[in-house]
Amino acid sequence: METLIICKPKIEKLDNRARLCSKISENGKPSYTLWFDVDAKYADYLTESADAFAVALLPYAMNNSLNISAEAKMSKQFCMFC
Secondary structure (H helix, E strand, O other): OOEEEEOOOEEEEOOOEEEEEEEEEEOOOOOEEEEEEEEHHHHHHOOOOOHHHHHHHHHHHHHOOOEEEEOOOOOHHHHOOO
C-alpha cells in the first residue's frame, strides 16, 4: 500500500501572519508544501506536531487507499483514535 509522508512541520512568522508548514510526499512523487495560515496573534497556539496535517490529509488518504506516516510527533489525544 502506498504512503503519504508528513515531514516535520515548522512555523514561519510573516509580517502579520503565522504559517504552519510541512512538506508532504507520496511514494516518490515530487513533494508539495501544505500549510495553515493564521493571524499573528494566534501564532503561540501553533505547534509543530503532525496532527493538523494528518486530519487534513485523512479524507484524501482514505479515498486513495493510502497510509499516512509522520516524521513529527503526534499528540496522545490524536493517537487514541488511530
